[in-house]
Amino acid sequence: MKIENYSLKRNLQDPIFKGKQPLLSHLDIELTERCNNNCVHCYINQPEKDTNAADRELTTDEWKDILQQAADLGALSVRFTGGEPLLREDFTDLYLHARQLGMRVILFTNARLITPQLADLFAKIPPLKKIEVSVYGMHMDSYDAISRVPGAFLQYHQSINLLLERQIPFVVKSVLLPPNKHERDEFEAWADTIPSMDINLPYAIFLDLRARRDSAIKNRMITKLRFSPEEGLAFLTRDKDNYFKSVAQFSAQYLYPQGDLLFNCGAGEGGCVDAYGKYQMCIPLRHPDTVYDLRHGSIKKALTDVFPKLRDLRAKNPAYLERCARCFIKSLCEQCPGKSWTEHGTLDTPVEYLCQVGHAQARYLGLVKEGEHAWEVEDWRERIAQLSNEVTNPKNGSS
Numbered sequence: 001m002k003i004e005n006y007s008l009k010r011n012l013q014d015p016i017f018k019g020k021q022p023l024l025s026h027l028d029i030e031l032t033e034r035c036n037n038n039c040v041h042c043y044i045n046q047p048e049k050d051t052n053a054a055d056r057e058l059t060t061d062e063w064k065d066i067l068q069q070a071a072d073l074g075a076l077s078v079r080f081t082g083g084e085p086l087l088r089e090d091f092t093d094l095y096l097h098a099r100q101l102g103m104r105v106i107l108f109t110n111a112r113l114i115t116p117q118l119a120d121l122f123a124k125i126p127p128l129k130k131i132e133v134s135v136y137g138m139h140m141d142s143y144d145a146i147s148r149v150p151g152a153f154l155q156y157h158q159s160i161n162l163l164l165e166r167q168i169p170f171v172v173k174s175v176l177l178p179p180n181k182h183e184r185d186e187f188e189a190w191a192d193t194i195p196s197m198d199i200n201l202p203y204a205i206f207l208d209l210r211a212r213r214d215s216a217i218k219n220r221m222i223t224k225l226r227f228s229p230e231e232g233l234a235f236l237t238r239d240k241d242n243y244f245k246s247v248a249q250f251s252a253q254y255l256y257p258q259g260d261l262l263f264n265c266g267a268g269e270g271g272c273v274d275a276y277g278k279y280q281m282c283i284p285l286r287h288p289d290t291v292y293d294l295r296h297g298s299i300k301k302a303l304t305d306v307f308p309k310l311r312d313l314r315a316k317n318p319a320y321l322e323r324c325a326r327c328f329i330k331s332l333c334e335q336c337p338g339k340s341w342t343e344h345g346t347l348d349t350p351v352e353y354l355c356q357v358g359h360a361q362a363r364y365l366g367l368v369k370e371g372e373h374a375w376e377v378e379d380w381r382e383r384i385a386q387l388s389n390e391v392t393n394p395k396n397g398s399s
């Protein structure tokens, strides 16, 4: 196997490199929804041995065709996620195919299935992006309580050592849940020792409900595991000065009432292909009216014809028009069509939990007062200016 075959070589005569913006710069791919873990909080997983799910997944050739289409449109990177992408028996084949097409590969994994052979492959033909490993606990009792698979921790631990021994760059991220919350300091101290760990530790704290809307029981469990808005706020503001600085800058740029246009984000500009070939505008958005079947179409058609029309969709729900469309803190809360879909099965229903989290932050920042609703605030420009002023000139302000 010649390593030079996997360099980022591209035909420089290709129009995508001649001053034109490529149609696609990156593609997310959910190789499977199946997972060898069964995490208590998971929004997507199907059982590892679910043959019904496995039979519906795209074949190796279908995935290769999608990767080829992405490369032809200019994509320079692809993210393999899941479920657990390493469960696919053809993972190595697909990984090498993406690399041969000149794409960098971002791998989201729980790492349990990284074998010495796979680690050797990553050392020899690197993904060119750091592998992102989800860590569910620092010890067997916490990890296995969250993954709900006895022995999962030991397997994960061995795999991490394989990466460390071969100096394969990776970063870790986590989710704070009752079995591992008390290990946060230990986790952070360990993460500090990972040579390639040069980012702030990402934690999932505002958990998503099931993306397929397939289990009321699991949704009840996820709801119980969520941080309350107050707990979430305490976590977000654990470094108060930094929080104020970053949010003040963000507020000046992005906080304003966004009206009835549903998509004010990047949805539909890159997107995510699910395990069965449905092309989604973004990872959570699986509303059947917004997905496009790549088994009967092309990425190009979706990006040039289908998604642009969807991006023009406007909200119709009176509750949304009354609240979110007029709400100046919309970019502070995570309300979006994807979240509306997972919580309510619509594109335009306000999500109460996110609304509470958004308002808790806005109250903390002094942008809304106790008992006030953000969508009723008329002098929002002055309040944002005051926040910026307080952060820039701390002596004048209270933060």
Ligand code: SF4
Pocket (backbone or CB within 6 Å): 035, 036, 037, 038, 039, 041, 042, 043, 044, 045, 082, 083, 084, 110, 134, 147
């Ligand atoms: S490892 Fe990830 S995909 Fe698998 S069950 Fe856990 S959270 Fe879900």
Ligand code: SF4
Pocket (backbone or CB within 6 Å): 323, 324, 325, 327, 328, 329, 330, 333, 334, 335, 350, 351, 352, 354, 355, 356, 358, 359, 374, 375
């Ligand atoms: S804070 Fe509430 S009203 Fe405002 S955008 Fe979010 S969900 Fe809608």
